[in-house]
Amino acid sequence: MIMIAAACGSGKPNQLGYQVVPFEAVNQSGDPMSLSHLKGKVWIADFIFTYCATVCPTMTANMSELQTRLKSAGVEAELVSFSVDPERDDPAALKQYLLKFDADFSNWHALTGYEFNEIKTFALDSFKTVVAEDTSSDQVIHGTSFFLIDPSGTVVAKYDGMTDTPYDQIIRDVKALQR
Incomplete structure (x- = not known):
């Protein structure tokens, strides 16, 4: 866990500084969603897929x-779960999956509607995280972090989305970005 010192002035998290590249997708309701929809908002992103047999159920429960x-x-923040298996994860599958975790869709968006190679490149370019096909199974290899994005579309922090998820720290960091 990286702690941010308040000596930097604002106390706002800023240890990463990755710029999110523009994207086009659809959410669990089939509605268009893009980076411009999130402009001016604080949001938390992760990467999941509905057929995941390992980390995704835990990550989704933590989200x-x-x-x-x-x-x-x-505290207001948008939650964005990008599917890393867009060929199988259509909007209906994503909606059904998130409903198992009591998702409130007023601020949680599960995204699909792009090609696998697009999400692979997007994850690496925007979040410096790997998405890869597992050639020995039908699973997709991906990171397990939760990423905090500021209102300008910059990834400013990442947290463990699997074990010991630092909920209180994330909430403090979201509040700091909203000041």
């Missing part, structure tokens, strides 16, 4: 817990 805690704290 659901984060959504609950953000709401309880009265």
Whole structure:
């Protein structure tokens, strides 16, 4: 866990500084979604897929817990889960999957509608995280981090999305970005 010192002035998280490249997708309702829809908002992103047999159920449960805690704290942030298996994850599959985790779709967007090579390149260019086909199974290899993006579209922090997810730190960091 990287701690941010307040001595830098604002106390806002800024350890990464990756710029999110523009993207076009559709959400779990089939509605268009792009980077411009998130401009001016603080958001948290992760990478999942509905057929995942390993890390995705835990990550999605943790994202659901984060959504609950953000709401309880009265903190607004968008949650964005990018599918790394867009060929199988159509909007209906994503919606059904997230409903198993009591997702509130008012601020949680599960995205698809692009090609596998597009999400692979997007994940690497925007989040410096790997998405790769697992040639020995039907699974997709991907990172397990939650990424915090500021209102300008810059990735400013990442957190463990699997074990010991630092909910309180994420909420503090979201609040700091909203000041």
